[in-house]
Every structure is written in structure tokens, then in C-alpha cells.
Amino acid sequence: MKYQSQRVAYWFFASALLLLSLQIVYGFIMGFARVGMDGLHEWIPFNTARATHTNLLVVWLLCGFMGSAYFIIPEEADRELWSVKLAYAQLISLLVVGVIAIICYHLNIWEGRKFLEIPRPLDYLVVVNVLAFLLNIGMTLWLGKRNTTTSLVLYMGLLFAALLYLPGMVTVKNQTVDSFYRWWVVHLWVEGVWELIMGGILCYLLIKLTGVDREVVEKWLYIIVGLTFLSGILGTGHHYYYIGAPRYWLIVGGVFSALEPLAFLGMAIYALAMAKKGGRKHPNRIALTWSLGCAVMSFVGAGFLGMAHTLPQINMYTHGTLVTAMHGHLAFWGAYAMIVLAMMAYALPLLTGRKLWDTGVASFAFWTSNIGMVGMTGALAVAGVTQVALERRLGLDFLIVQKEIEMHFVGMLLAAALFTVGIGAFIWLFIRHGLPSAEARAEDFEGAVAVGK
Amino acid sequence: MLSKSQARVFFLGGTGLFSAIFLALSVDSMRQIPKLTRQDQLTDQVVRGKRIWEDNNCMGCHTLFGEGAYYAPELTQVVARRGAPWIKLFLDDPKKMFPGQRKMVRYGFSDQQKDDIIAFLTWCGGVNLQGFPAKPPLRDLMRPTATTASADLAGQPEIFRTICVACHSVGGVGGVVGPALDEVYKRKTREEMIAWIADPQGLKPGTAMPKIEMPVERRIEIVDYLLGLARTPATAAPVQPVRPAVDPKDFE
Numbered sequence: 001m002k003y004q005s006q007r008v009a010y011w012f013f014a015s016a017l018l019l020l021s022l023q024i025v026y027g028f029i030m031g032f033a034r035v036g037m038d039g040l041h042e043w044i045p046f047n048t049a050r051a052t053h054t055n056l057l058v059v060w061l062l063c064g065f066m067g068s069a070y071f072i073i074p075e076e077a078d079r080e081l082w083s084v085k086l087a088y089a090q091l092i093s094l095l096v097v098g099v100i101a102i103i104c105y106h107l108n109i110w111e112g113r114k115f116l117e118i119p120r121p122l123d124y125l126v127v128v129n130v131l132a133f134l135l136n137i138g139m140t141l142w143l144g145k146r147n148t149t150t151s152l153v154l155y156m157g158l159l160f161a162a163l164l165y166l167p168g169m170v171t172v173k174n175q176t177v178d179s180f181y182r183w184w185v186v187h188l189w190v191e192g193v194w195e196l197i198m199g200g201i202l203c204y205l206l207i208k209l210t211g212v213d214r215e216v217v218e219k220w221l222y223i224i225v226g227l228t229f230l231s232g233i234l235g236t237g238h239h240y241y242y243i244g245a246p247r248y249w250l251i252v253g254g255v256f257s258a259l260e261p262l263a264f265l266g267m268a269i270y271a272l273a274m275a276k277k278g279g280r281k282h283p284n285r286i287a288l289t290w291s292l293g294c295a296v297m298s299f300v301g302a303g304f305l306g307m308a309h310t311l312p313q314i315n316m317y318t319h320g321t322l323v324t325a326m327h328g329h330l331a332f333w334g335a336y337a338m339i340v341l342a343m344m345a346y347a348l349p350l351l352t353g354r355k356l357w358d359t360g361v362a363s364f365a366f367w368t369s370n371i372g373m374v375g376m377t378g379a380l381a382v383a384g385v386t387q388v389a390l391e392r393r394l395g396l397d398f399l400i401v402q403k404e405i406e407m408h409f410v411g412m413l414l415a416a417a418l419f420t421v422g423i424g425a426f427i428w429l430f431i432r433h434g435l436p437s438a439e440a441r442a443e444d445f446e447g448a449v450a451v452g453k
Numbered sequence: 454m455l456s457k458s459q460a461r462v463f464f465l466g467g468t469g470l471f472s473a474i475f476l477a478l479s480v481d482s483m484r485q486i487p488k489l490t491r492q493d494q495l496t497d498q499v500v501r502g503k504r505i506w507e508d509n510n511c512m513g514c515h516t517l518f519g520e521g522a523y524y525a526p527e528l529t530q531v532v533a534r535r536g537a538p539w540i541k542l543f544l545d546d547p548k549k550m551f552p553g554q555r556k557m558v559r560y561g562f563s564d565q566q567k568d569d570i571i572a573f574l575t576w577c578g579g580v581n582l583q584g585f586p587a588k589p590p591l592r593d594l595m596r597p598t599a600t601t602a603s604a605d606l607a608g609q610p611e612i613f614r615t616i617c618v619a620c621h622s623v624g625g626v627g628g629v630v631g632p633a634l635d636e637v638y639k640r641k642t643r644e645e646m647i648a649w650i651a652d653p654q655g656l657k658p659g660t661a662m663p664k665i666e667m668p669v670e671r672r673i674e675i676v677d678y679l680l681g682l683a684r685t686p687a688t689a690a691p692v693q694p695v696r697p698a699v700d701p702k703d704f705e
Contacts, residue, residue, distance in 0.1 A: 038556055041556045045558050047511070047514045047558075050522050051510060105510075108509060112507035112511065112513070114512045114520060173495060173503070174486065174492060175576075175577060176486050176490045222463065223463060225464055226467045233468070242519055242583055242584075243518040244489050244581060245489070246485045249482075320523065394592060397628065398526040399526070399661075400629075
């Protein structure tokens, strides 16, 4: 690492992995409940497990994004972080808020709106927390020696993510209006500004790992994020089909959702093309593997599988079924979990000075977790399609259909076990890297600095 | 090929333009939503119901307008599907209504709270959802055509009309959880039926049929109604099952 303050990133990454582990535990609780093993129902009913599972996902990804930003921004701005103390304070407070929220869920205290379950008072703390983060990163950029497109796009992504959190805090009486603005947060995050963050991080990694000229990589970054917004903003319409909004959203949402995979396809082609173009081989191959894997899996999960059910005619029958869960799992994994893990794989050796990038464990972690996640997606797909056919097309009762598809959740649990082994390997490797070291200097790694301009 | 500055213009210009369109459509949506959702019927009671819905994170298992989790049934049309009396009985003890099946928390709602929830769900059921949830297009192929004269539906006892039909159908009207009861008189005697309603679990452990507390007169009333269906011959002739696409005989 070039700047001592980049070390902050390590603790964000470590916290992210801890929260990911907990997320997996709650995933298993739900998986077992679905095959009838719901012994924890009295203490952790399904809605608690579900809210905990999805909220942990959001918090660990945000933690990972923040860690990535704390690693990338000093280097891009060519100066130390504005305030290391603020960064640590911000990490600790984020974790405290997260833990309080999860405890609340177990006590039946929440706001009870999908993905925005955290109780309202905690919302304000999240806002303060994110403002502190943005201030820290913003001041670093402001005082920095240079402004790069990569850091600009990353910062814009983080800033808009913070702004878009606000519409979720408006209280309304009408359920349709409630839902309408809830999607401003949820959709415009994951299919809008988070892609900006993802694009920024991916761009940084490609510059570092492939050695392709920054001007070329960044030009394409603009085009890709341009495509993302071009399709993603009006693509919000696919959430407005059947919630009581005007009919024209069926057309607007249908057309622009159909364009959404283009941005992801662009991202995948862009990453693969840059990797091919890059002449110099960076020794950290596994970080490049994660980066390219992210680009490809985000296309499959977010782009292709999303497209598979956003057409209004199809969505009429798949809306509110496990088909959504199928798409959700691979989309979040491919687009966001993998970019954070890619960043960790790249940054860890630089932070700790240990070059554990070419080990069998590193490849094992990549392949096992990915095969596990694809397996889970497959199981959910079969369960979802069967549910659509039996419940939505034939009109059988909900619970009768759920009994019919129970077996697919056994398959999902097996795939989830494989996934867990992969993540376990990743975490083991993370621990083996040891703590960040003041002596770890980027120059020690052949190619690492020479390649990244 | 595009230069970097052109690419930047594409990004900023595109984002600006589509954000503006999105905002304009959102403004128009807010103008139309009061009518589409019948906002004039959005009473304080409905709002109280919405609060209960959120305070207990009902969306963490159920879906409403197709939004939520996928662990428990979609509730947009639940009042039309099950009826208010059934919902109240169910909320008192959800596990009892679905013995041995997927569990719901017993929240212990007061009568007032139950009314609020039902008011909220009734309002939701009246929102114009552009045709969602669609009527299952293949249902009619699977369901035997009604064999009971429509007049018999009017003769249903109160408890049958409000509770039993949530799961069972007569004359093609009612739920699809349990079997249709049009011809149950052919399968069971009067005594068998009365005993069955009194304690389904006792007679057949593991059955999905709940034990619903009611005085014996109510049970007799139900059974007599079902037996009475035998005396009113069907107006519609039983329909032949749909011929399979491939007849096994073709291979003989």
C-alpha cells in the first residue's frame, strides 16, 4: 500500500466478511424452515430471519464499498486519508447501528417495509454515518493532488446512494405511494448508483491489474455507466406494473428493463476485452479472476435472469414468486458480492505484505463459492417455475404448491453448503494474510506499481 | 470512435435526460394514483391497519401487491378469497388453522386490531393493480364443473358460507385447499361427517383440516346442508374429463 491510512480498509473488509458469515447463517435458518425444519420459529420466525438476511447483505456490501473507497481514494487522490479517526469511528458506529437493528428484528421492532426494515430512529443514525463517510472521502479528494474519472464515478455513486436513501424515510398513508418511493431507494440503489460504485471499483481494478491505459479504461467506464442509467432509471417501471400505478409503466418499464442487460453485457465485454488487451501480467491473478468473474456473473444474474421476468406479460405470473428470489441471489452475488471480494483479493496482499494470491485455496474459494451460488440459483429457478405453473397458472392453493416444491429446497441447502465451504476458504485465506503491516509497501510487489499509473 | 470527453457527455447528458423523464412520469403518477387506489376510501382505520401491517413486518413472509417475501400467501385479494370471519378466526391461532403446516406467529391482536387489518386488506383489494393477480388461466381445465344448482348456494348455513368455503367449494364456489364437497354425501354418512368436523386430527392425524370450535348444532347444520345437496340434482351434467393430448390407446 502506498499510504498508511489505506489500512483502514482492512477493518472494513474484515467486518464485511464477519457480517457475510452471519448472513449465511440466517440463510440456512430460512432454508431449513422451508423444508419443514422450523424448530427456531418461536425465537426467530421467518420474517425475522428474512429481514436479518437481507439487511446483513446490504450492510456488509456497504461495508465492503466503504472499505474499497478508503483503499482506492487515497491512491487516486495521491494523499493520505483526510481523517483516519473519523473512518474508524464511522466503521464502529455503522456496526453498532447494524447490531441494534438486528436485535430489534428479534424483538418484533421494525419499520416492516421490504428491505427498509430498520426502525426509523436508526435511519437517522445511518444518514449521519454515511455523511461522515462522504465527508471523509470528499475532503480527501478535494485536498488531493489529482482528480481521476475513477474516483469521480465512485464518489458520485456513493453520494447518490446516500441521497436516494432519503425517499425511503417519507411516511405516507397510501400503500401504493409507499411502495412507489420505496423503490426509489431499493431499485435506484441496486440497478442504478450501486452499479456506478461497482463500475468505479471494477475500473480501478482493471487499470491496476491489466496495465491498459487509464484513458481507455475510463472512457469505457463513462459509456457503461451511461448505459446503466439510460436503462436503469426508467427501468424502475418494472416495479410499478402491478402496485396501483398508471398503466403506462407497463410499457416504459418493459422497454427500458429490456435494455438493462445491455449495460451488464457491456460491462462484461469491457472487462474481458481490457484483460485481453493488457500486455503485462500482474502477479495477483486471483484478483483478476474475481474481477472478470464479477463482470460475467453480474451479466448472467442481474442482466439475463432479470430480463427473464421483467416483461410485463411474464411478470404478471412471476411477480411475487420464488422466481424473484432466484434472480436476486445471483444478481447480488455477481454484481456486488463479487466486486467486494475482488477488491479484497487485490488489496489484502498490499495491506499485509503477504503474497497469498497464487494458492490453491484462493482458486478453490473462487470456484466453490461460484458453483455453490449457481446451484442455489438453479434450485430456486426450478422451485420458482414450478410455483408459477402450479399456483399462478393452474390455481392450486399456495401451501399445497409449497409442499410440492419442498424438495428443491433440499437441493438449495446442499448448494448453499458448497457455497459456504467456498466462503469459508476465502475467510481462511483472509485470516492467513495476517494484520495490515506498516512495512507492506506496494513497491515490494513486482509489477504492482509499475503497472498501475 | 468516441473520445473520453464525448463519452462523458453521453453519460451526463443521458443521465440528466432520463432522470428528467422519470421525474415527470413520477409527478404524473402521483396525480393519477389517488384515483387508481380509490384514495377517498382510505379511512383512518385503513391507515391503522397499515401500521399494524408494518409494525409486525408482515411483508417478511407474505406478499401484498406481489411485494414481500415468498414464504406465506399473497394477501391482496385475501378478504375476497377467505372472508373476514375466517381471517379473524385464523388470526386468533394461525397454527390451529393449518395444523402441522408452515407456522405463523400468534400475534394476539385485539378485535379492534383485527378489524383494522381487515379494513386495510380490503382497501388493498380494491386498488386497481392493472389486472394483478391474474386469474389462473388453466384453472377451469382442472376443476370439475359445478354439479350443484346455484340455488343451493343461497341455502348455505352462515358458518359454511363464512368459514368452510375458505378451503372447500360447493358448486364451484369456494377455496381449493380441501376437496370440493358437492358429492361428499356419496362418500360419508351423517354420523361420520359430524364426528369428522368435531375432531379431524383425532380421526386422521396429520390431516390439513383444522379443528374449529363450534357448538354441535352448527356441525349438524353443516352436515344436513351437505346431505341436502343429494336431493337437488345438478342442473349441469358432470363434464367429461379433458381428453389427454396423447391417448394411451394410440399406442396399442
